[in-house]
Amino acid sequence: MLKEIFSAEMLRLMGAGLLETLYMTAVSSAAAYAIGLVIGVVLVIGREDGIRPMPRLCRLLGWIVNFVRSAPFLIFVVFVMPVTRFITGTTLGATAMLVPLTLGGAPFIARMVESSLREVDAGVIEAAQSMGAGAWQLVTRVLLPEARPSLISGAAISVTTILSYSALAGFLGGGGLGAIATNYGYYRGNSQIMLVMIVALVLLVQLVQTVGGYLARRADRRIK
Amino acid sequence: MSEKAEKSIIKIRGLSKTFRGAGGEVQALTDVDLDIREGEIFGIIGLSGAGKSTLVRCINLLERPSAGSVEVDGREMTALTRAELPEARRGIGMIFQGFNLLMQRTAEENIRFPLEIAGVRRSEARARARELLELVGLSERAQAYPAQLSGGQRQRVAIARALAARPRVLLCDEATSALDPTTTQSILELIREINRSMGVTVVVITHEMRVIEQICHRVAIIDRSRICELGTPDEVFIRPQSEAGRRLLYPGGEPPQSAGACGAALRLAFDGEITDKPIIAGMVLATGAPVNILYASTRVIDGRTYGQTVLRLPADGAAERRMLAYLEAEGVTYQLLEEGSFDA
Structure with missing residues (x-):
């Protein structure tokens, strides 16, 4: 049995799956973070009592974020398939999955960023304002640097969420470990393969969390 | 300035x-x-x-x-x-x-x-x-x-x-x-x-x-x-x-006003310069004249006294002078809130 699971062919398949998962997670996390960071910043500074009030834009973004966040990811993948096809030309494979992963992950990241930035002491922002900092300087020199440890922890959680989305995407023709789990574990009823995939995903999540926690602690100057 | x-x-x-x-x-x-x-x-x-x-x-x-x-x-x-x-x-x-x-x-x-x-x-x-x-x-x-x-x-x-x-x-x-x-x-x-x-x-x-x-x-x-x-x-x-x-000035209520002949009212301010020695008792003993404590809000922190005390001095010019001299010698900051009304 073990021989069958860990045959040369199977190992090659798993190795390729792992690389695909890492590829999907890394690229879509980076893209989703870029979008989510901007939305998160706007959600904080654009509030009615924020440093650059933009209540209309803020409400619109809040509504979009809630909409995407409330849709189950599998349904969301189907929902954005026209967009996926428009951008990548297909809806199958790892690269096609980058589109729903990015669009689905960005609102989650926006909320993570928003909550990290809200933790920054209002007094510190006020002090910077009293020294003549403008909105852009407040964001780049006060909000983001002061929230850095919390942003790093949030980023680690976001990456693990996108990682689990990417496994889910295996059901809808995405690649990676999720696809192997679906095709070999689920459709062929091979529970050993399923177990190996689960263990691999758990290890990946643990790795990301541990590294993220370490980086966040190292970045924090409040405790020494 | x-x-x-x-x-x-x-x-x-x-x-x-x-x-x-x-x-x-x-x-x-x-x-x-x-x-x-x-x-x-x-x-x-x-x-x-x-x-x-x-x-x-x-x-x-x-x-x-x-x-x-x-x-x-x-x-x-x-x-x-x-x-x-x-x-x-x-x-x-x-x-x-x-x-x-x-x-x-x-x-x-x-x-x-x-x-x-x-x-x-x-x-x-x-x-x-x-x-x-x-x-x-x-x-x-x-x-x-x-x-x-x-x-x-x-x-x-x-x-x-x-x-x-x-x-x-x-x-x-x-x-x-x-x-x-x-x-x-x-x-x-x-x-x-x-x-x-x-x-x-x-x-x-x-x-x-x-x-x-x-x-x-x-x-x-x-x-x-x-x-x-x-x-x-x-x-x-x-x-x-x-x-x-x-x-x-008087969070605990104003010191009472005295009627008739009475001595001066004095406010002593303690700003931590004085360590916790008994200034008022010392003054009374040194001058041999009693005072009335009208108001006091002092606390001692780290052996230093902070706060203020308002005293009514005796209606006696000589005693008053001796007391002020004592306070000055001890380096206590004071302010005369009311002159005494008595025949000096």
Whole structure:
């Protein structure tokens, strides 16, 4: 049995799956973070009592974020398939999955960023304002640097969420470990393969969390 | 205060501020007029909720006035555009009760912050930060993070930061309220020193009388959103004209007025200079004459006495003179609140 699971062919398949998962997670996390960071910043500074009030834009973004966040990811993948096809030309494979992963992950990241930035002491922002900092300087020199440890922890959680989305995407023709789990574990009823995939995903999540926690602690100057 | 101190650096006219909250409107300031002279240390005292913090925050427009004008160094603050405001704020330093340092930056990086946002060159900013660290006595802690500093050291960094861009005005919003008495003392001395050596006009917001007594040239009492009394600390604290002034001076109720022949009323102020020796009992024993304690609110912290006591001296000129001489010899600060009414 073990021989069958860990045959040369199977190992090659798993190795390729792992690389695909890492590829999907890394690229879509980076893209989703870029979008989510901007939305998160706007959600904080654009509030009615924020440093650059933009209540209309803020409400619109809040509504979009809630909409995407409330849709189950599998349904969301189907929902954005026209967009996926428009951008990548297909809806199958790892690269096609980058589109729903990015669009689905960005609102989650926006909320993570928003909550990290809200933790920054209002007094510190006020002090910077009293020294003549403008909105852009407040964001780049006060909000983001002061929230850095919390942003790093949030980023680690976001990456693990996108990682689990990417496994889910295996059901809808995405690649990676999720696809192997679906095709070999689920459709062929091979529970050993399923177990190996689960263990691999758990290890990946643990790795990301541990590294993220370490980086966040190292970045924090409040405790020494 | 120097002689040329007649010019007002801060002119406030008809200033009102109304906050709209869930529970309706709150009037924080009502028609406030105030002139703060160049080079002075001006105190604003009031109980919490009186509006003093709102008043100081209207000076650098952290709070936008609902009505009225605020002129700082010849510039009408309320008329500035969003683009002009940051530049004007650079001329006004501010320190806070909670220090409000950037927690992810070292002491030196905190002091460089206002210079960075003003676009000052890095080498120049670094030199200025070093200079200020020396001024506030923290040269050795330049690379420490705020979390590694004590409250007093944090406030020193905050003061250095507030002065980095060479402001002409320094606003202090309850800057010593979170500090212990000994540290408060050293921070107040630093503020006085800065006022003297750099000529920076200082506006001090506090609810503590001794802060005003120790460093302020003039003081305004603010009560229920209005300025109700203005003058030198001596004028205001010895004979408060307003009810708010009397409440500040005697939080536990006013000392009773005596009828008929009676001795002088004397207020002793303890500012931590005196260690906990029994001054009043010592005075009574040394002079052989009794006193009546009309009011006392003192506490001993770290072996030092803070607070005040109001005494009624005997209706006897000779005893009174002996007592005053005793107090002077002991180095106790006192004020004659009421002359005695008796035949000397």
